[in-house]
Amino acid sequence: MATNKARRVTMSDVARHAGVSRTTVSFVLNERADAAIPEDTQARIRASIEELGYRPNAGARALAAKRSEWYGLITEIVTAPFAVDVIKGAQDRAWADGKFLLITAGDNDPAMEAAAFDKLLEQRAEGLLYATTWHRAVTLPPAAREVPVVLVNCFDADGALPSVVPDEVAGGYTATRRLIDAGHRRIGFINLDTGIPAAVGRLKGYEQALREAGADIDDTLVVSGHATADGGYAAACELLDRADPGHRPTALFCGNDRTAMGAYDAIKERGLRIPDDIAVIGFDNQELIAAYLRPGLTTVALPFEAMGAKGVDMLGALTAGQPLTTTQVTVDCPLIERSSV
Amino acid sequence: MATNKARRVTMSDVARHAGVSRTTVSFVLNERADAAIPEDTQARIRASIEELGYRPNAGARALAAKRSEWYGLITEIVTAPFAVDVIKGAQDRAWADGKFLLITAGDNDPAMEAAAFDKLLEQRAEGLLYATTWHRAVTLPPAAREVPVVLVNCFDADGALPSVVPDEVAGGYTATRRLIDAGHRRIGFINLDTGIPAAVGRLKGYEQALREAGADIDDTLVVSGHATADGGYAAACELLDRADPGHRPTALFCGNDRTAMGAYDAIKERGLRIPDDIAVIGFDNQELIAAYLRPGLTTVALPFEAMGAKGVDMLGALTAGQPLTTTQVTVDCPLIERSSV
DNA sequence: ACATCGAACTAACGCGCGTTACTAAAGCGC
DNA sequence: GCGCTTTAGTAACGCGCGTTAGTTCGATGT
Numbered sequence: 001m002a003t004n005k006a007r008r009v010t011m012s013d014v015a016r017h018a019g020v021s022r023t024t025v026s027f028v029l030n031e032r033a034d035a036a037i038p039e040d041t042q043a044r045i046r047a048s049i050e051e052l053g054y055r056p057n058a059g060a061r062a063l064a065a066k067r068s069e070w071y072g073l074i075t076e077i078v079t080a081p082f083a084v085d086v087i088k089g090a091q092d093r094a095w096a097d098g099k100f101l102l103i104t105a106g107d108n109d110p111a112m113e114a115a116a117f118d119k120l121l122e123q124r125a126e127g128l129l130y131a132t133t134w135h136r137a138v139t140l141p142p143a144a145r146e147v148p149v150v151l152v153n154c155f156d157a158d159g160a161l162p163s164v165v166p167d168e169v170a171g172g173y174t175a176t177r178r179l180i181d182a183g184h185r186r187i188g189f190i191n192l193d194t195g196i197p198a199a200v201g202r203l204k205g206y207e208q209a210l211r212e213a214g215a216d217i218d219d220t221l222v223v224s225g226h227a228t229a230d231g232g233y234a235a236a237c238e239l240l241d242r243a244d245p246g247h248r249p250t251a252l253f254c255g256n257d258r259t260a261m262g263a264y265d266a267i268k269e270r271g272l273r274i275p276d277d278i279a280v281i282g283f284d285n286q287e288l289i290a291a292y293l294r295p296g297l298t299t300v301a302l303p304f305e306a307m308g309a310k311g312v313d314m315l316g317a318l319t320a321g322q323p324l325t326t327t328q329v330t331v332d333c334p335l336i337e338r339s340s341v
Numbered sequence: 342m343a344t345n346k347a348r349r350v351t352m353s354d355v356a357r358h359a360g361v362s363r364t365t366v367s368f369v370l371n372e373r374a375d376a377a378i379p380e381d382t383q384a385r386i387r388a389s390i391e392e393l394g395y396r397p398n399a400g401a402r403a404l405a406a407k408r409s410e411w412y413g414l415i416t417e418i419v420t421a422p423f424a425v426d427v428i429k430g431a432q433d434r435a436w437a438d439g440k441f442l443l444i445t446a447g448d449n450d451p452a453m454e455a456a457a458f459d460k461l462l463e464q465r466a467e468g469l470l471y472a473t474t475w476h477r478a479v480t481l482p483p484a485a486r487e488v489p490v491v492l493v494n495c496f497d498a499d500g501a502l503p504s505v506v507p508d509e510v511a512g513g514y515t516a517t518r519r520l521i522d523a524g525h526r527r528i529g530f531i532n533l534d535t536g537i538p539a540a541v542g543r544l545k546g547y548e549q550a551l552r553e554a555g556a557d558i559d560d561t562l563v564v565s566g567h568a569t570a571d572g573g574y575a576a577a578c579e580l581l582d583r584a585d586p587g588h589r590p591t592a593l594f595c596g597n598d599r600t601a602m603g604a605y606d607a608i609k610e611r612g613l614r615i616p617d618d619i620a621v622i623g624f625d626n627q628e629l630i631a632a633y634l635r636p637g638l639t640t641v642a643l644p645f646e647a648m649g650a651k652g653v654d655m656l657g658a659l660t661a662g663q664p665l666t667t668t669q670v671t672v673d674c675p676l677i678e679r680s681s682v
Numbered sequence: 683a684c685a686t687c688g689a690a691c692t693a694a695c696g697c698g699c700g701t702t703a704c705t706a707a708a709g710c711g712c
Numbered sequence: 713g714c715g716c717t718t719t720a721g722t723a724a725c726g727c728g729c730g731t732t733a734g735t736t737c738g739a740t741g742t
Contacts, residue, residue, distance in 0.1 A: 008465075010728055021692045026730060036689060053487075058463045059400040059409065060728035063697050068400065079429045081422070081629065088420045091446060100464065103444050105432060122399045123441065124349075146394075229633045261633050268609075288422065288629035292570045292602050351698055362722050367700060377719065401698035404727050 009052045018048040025049075029056065058100075062124065070100035071315055072120030073129045074113065078105045081286060082304050086131045086152055089308025097316060099126075110141070117143040127315035130154070131308070135165055135197045148318035152311045153304070155328060162318070164310045164329040166302050168198050171333030172205025172253075175281045175300045179251040180213045182279060182341050187215075188239040188249035190232055190259050191224045199224070199255065202283065206253060221249055225259060232259025236266035240278075251279040251341070257286040260297055260340075280340040283333075296338030303331045350393045359389040366390075370397065399441075403465065411441035412656055413461030414470045415454065419446045422627060423645050427472045427493055430649025438657060440467075451482070458484040468656035471495070472649070476506055476538045489659040493652045494645070496669060503659070505651045505670040507643050509539050512674035513546025513594075516622045516641045520592040521554045523620060523682050528556075529580040529590035531573055531600050532565045540565070540596065543624065547594060562590055566600060573600025577607035581619075592620040592682070598627040601638055601681075621681040624674075637679030644672045 011029075015022040020041065027035045028045045048054075062068045071094055075083040087103060094101045102123055106113030120128060121143060131152035132138060138154045140161070151163035179187050189206050192199040203222070210217050220242070225235035232254060239249055252267075254260035260282035264274065272278050274295055282290060285301035310331060317324060352370075356363040361382065368376045369386045389395075403409045414431055416424040428444060435442045443464055447454030461469060462484060472493035473479060479495045481502070492504035520528050530547050533540040544563070551558050561583070566576035573595060580590055593608075595601035601623035605615065613619050615636055623631060626642035651672060658665060 008728095012728080022729080023692055023694095023731085024690085027691090030730075032731095035691080038690075041690080055459070055463050057404070057465060057728055059403045059465060060697090061730075062400045063398070063404055063699090063727090064729040064731080066697070066730090077429075078432055079425045081425075084420045084422075084425050087444075088418075088446070091419055091444070095445075100443060100460065102441060103428075103432070104436075105429070118396070119441065122396050124398055124400060229635070258633060265635055286629060288627060289633065292599060292630065294570070294574075294606050349698095353698080363699080364701085364722060364724095365720085368721090371700075373701095376721080379720075382720080398698055401727090402700075404697095404729090405699040405701080407700090407727070 008057075009054045011054070011056070013052055014045065014048045014054050017052055018045045020045065068124040068126050069098065070094075070102055070123065070125055071127050071129060071312065072102045072104065072116075072123070072125035073131065074104050074106055074116050074120070075131045076106050076108050076133050078103065080133045081288075082133055082153075082302065083131060085304035086129075086308035086311075089305035089310075090129055090152075090312050091308075093309040093312040097312070099312075114141045114143065117141050121146055126319045129308070129311045129315065131311070135168065148315060150311045150314045150318070152307050159327065162314055162324050162327045162329075164307050164314065164331060165197075166307065166333050167330040168201025168333075169205040169208070170330075171283065171300045171302075172202030173209045174205070174333060174335050175202075175253050175283060176206045176209035177213075178298070178335055178341060179253060179279060179281055180209060180215070182251070182275075184251040184279060185213075185215045186218070186247070186249045186251070187221065188236075188252045189222045190235040190239070190252060190254045190263065191222060192227045192255040192259075194224050198283075202255065225255075227256055227258060229258050229262040229265075232262030233266050234262070235259065236263035240266060240270060240272075249278070251281070254280065254282045256284045257282040257289040257297060257299055258284075260299070261289055261293060264293055264297075274340050282340075285336045290336070290338065293340075295340050298338045298341045299336050300333045301336050303333055306331050349398075350395045352395070352397070354393055355386065355389045355395050358393060359386045361386065409465040409467050410439065411435075411443055411464065411466055412468050412470060412653065413443045413445065413457075413464070413466035414472065415445050415447055415457050415461070416472045417447050417449050417474050419444065421474045422629075423474055423494075423643065424472060426645035427470075427649035427652075430646035430651075431470055431472075431493075431653050432649075433646075434650040434653040438653070440653075455482045455484065458482050462487055467660045470649070470652045470656065472652070476509065489656060491652045491655045491659070493648050500668065503655055503665050503668045503670075505648050505655065505672060506538075507648065507674050508671040509542025509674075510546040510549070511671075512624065512641045512643075513543030514550045515546070515674060515676050516543075516594050516624060517547045517550035518554075519639070519676055519682060520594060520620060520622055521550060521556070523592070523616075525592040525620060526554075526556045527559070527588070527590045527592070528562065529577075529593045530563045531576040531580070531593060531595045531604065532563060533568045533596040533600075535565050543596065566596075568597055568599060570599050570603035570606075573603030574607050575603070576600065577604035581607060581611060581613075590619070592622070595621065595623045597625045598623040598630040598638060598640055599625075601640070602630055602634060605634055605638075615681050623681075626677045631677070631679065634681075636681050639679045639682045640677050641674045642677050644674055647672050 011025050012022050015025045028042050091101050104116040106116055127148040132154040135153050137157050155163040223235045225231035254263055282297045282299035285299045290297040290299045352366050353363050356366045369383050432442050445457040447457055468489040473495040476494050478498050480498055496504040548558055564576045566572035593604055595604055623638045623640035626640045631638040631640050
């Protein structure tokens with residue numbers, strides 16, 4: 001007696017059970033309006049489906065219909081705190097469109113990354129999302145040209161591929177403006193490593209807000225540190241210990257939440273209180289830091305989830321053959337109020 | 342002129358180009374040892390594949406071979422800091438086995454969860470991984486019975502399904518033992534909400550380590566708080582302010598890193614220094630907290646990545662028809678040394 | 683009474699591939 | 713020269729489904 005491995009029920013089984021042809025079942029499943037199937041026949045078929053526990057085979061369906069119903073997502077590291085939000089945004093939106101998301105990691109290794117592209121193309125993904133941990137320029141492997149691709153949180157060097165990135169300038173403006181609105185005029189800025197889009201954009205927004213408020217821009221208030229807690233600590237020390245106390249900044253705009261974490265320590269160490277003596281605002285809204293710092297860190301969020309969702313939207317348009325109006329879409333960075341301002 | 346949408350190259354195209362039959366190409370691709378194809382023919386075929394840029398169609402292959410080559414993973418929330426590590430562990434292992442991982446989220450909603458199961462079964466996933474954010478008992482939708490399932494970080498109420506969970510008792514023992522080894526005898530334990538497996542197990546390990554060291558177990562040193570920074574702060578205050586200073590615990594074992602974060606504040610507020618005046622050990626190894634607290638938090642890691650990998654291993658065995666020796670596998674929680682002990 | 687027409691289906695092809703059963707030709711012993 | 717084995721392939725079926733081009737049958741118009 002051969003063990004026949006519980007063959008799954010197919011559409012033909014349903015057709016036989018309902019006493020119709022397989023074609024009719026297919027029409028009902030795909031709700032084809034042209035082939036008018038009367039209500040009672042449809043009901044009979046649906047009953048058979050229910051009774052037999054039939055599940056359409058997505059693979060076979062994709063093969064016959066020549067569309068795969070799934071997108072691929074390539075991130076550097078699946079576990080990166082940000083990648084995760086991109087995944088969620090993309091996942092939710094894709095799910096809503098009835099698409100599946102195949103998630104792979106490049107592991108920051110060109111070979112792995114190329115393998116990921118290959119695998120996704122073998123799965124016949126209709127389109128690909130390529131997301132990075134931090135905002136920067138990238139170049140993709142050649143395989144990326146075989147299918148629609150949207151870049152998330154990055155952009156390609158020659159600007160040919162569509163991308164969706166955070167609006168760094170507006171974010172820097174938002175943060176600074178929040179401090180200005182709270183009455184601050186001398187605002188220290190602990191910037192990230194110079195040159196990267198985040199540092200360039202946020203500085204631009206910072207200066208723009210100050211200029212708009214009529215506050216003069218004091219270069220000595222801007223220091224660039226490493227984007228770590230220690231870097232933030234060192235930079236904050238430099239800003240706080242400098243010159244006479246009356247000239248000290250009354251607020252700090254930190255390039256990211258990790259530097260803010262270090263800044264907190266420097267501030268507390270000097271017996272100063274947040275936000276009474278000195279206000280602090282961060283960037284990134286890294287939940288585990290910002291929400292659990294005491295007091296809670298007011299910060300500007302990077303819209304990873306929104307970018308993931310937007311990326312899927314763009315993919316949807318691309319695969320539908322609609323031309324995109326803009327190749328680069330920017331997404332706003334919302335202010336997250338807590339208690340440090 | 343019909344726009345023929347750049348038809349992808351198929352195996353037949355390769356066969357024609359190489360001057361052989363499609364079957365031969367298939368044999369070469371699947372490296373079938375029985376059908377001996379001479380080396381030069383193989384080379385010719387491989388050259389054609391390269392030249393034409395042929396990519397096998399994974400869907401068609403799955404259909405013909407009746408095995409899908411992919412597993413499904415269902416988590417509560419994709420973005421949960423822990424889910425992410427499970428994903429990574431599972432992903433890496435699956436990838437190494439040549440399997441794809443389809444990742445879905447139940448969003449803590451039974452309807453969504455059932456939909457996720459349905460979708461994964463429609464994709465003909467060979468097996469399913471079901472992972473939770475925190476260690477607990479679960480009950481799965483009926484669809485889960487149609488395919489091999491392995492539970493990760495949870496177990497089903499009737500104990501029928503295979504599962505992989507952290508060894509909470511050993512973890513509690515490890516943490517406490519570390520403090521004992523550092524010379525501590527009065528060790529406060531800020532436990533999690535009572536009743537959950539993590540709280541029960543870790544307490545057991547805590548008591549076991551103390552008993553083994555000949556230290557007596559003082560119930561007043563164990564307080565249960567909410568698993569938050571504020572809860573940890575409150576619990577630490579209670580332990581630190583209680584009784585005469587000489588009777589104060591010299592070390593705190595915190596039920597998780599978030600409570601440790603609160604405990605840090607309580608300790609610093611009292612002018613005490615970590616680890617000189619009081620040692621602290623956490624649980625979970627939540628990177629963003631543990632690594633960036635000052636001083637870095639020594640903690641016990643929940644082995645999410647290892648559990649994800651182990652889960653895939655078990656799925657592999659199950660789908661291969663091998664019976665599992667144990668339904669419940671426990672994974673060790675390793676000690677992560679930083680500077681708080 | 684007969685042609686016409688829409689409603690309600692169905693037969694048959696093909697999607698890209700794995701696999702089984704078969705064949706043609708070459709080598710080999712006698 | 714004949715049977716036998718090995719080598720090197722190939723033809724053909726089917727996986728589960730979408731889709732196109734019909735077909736059948738009763739109702740309608742004249």
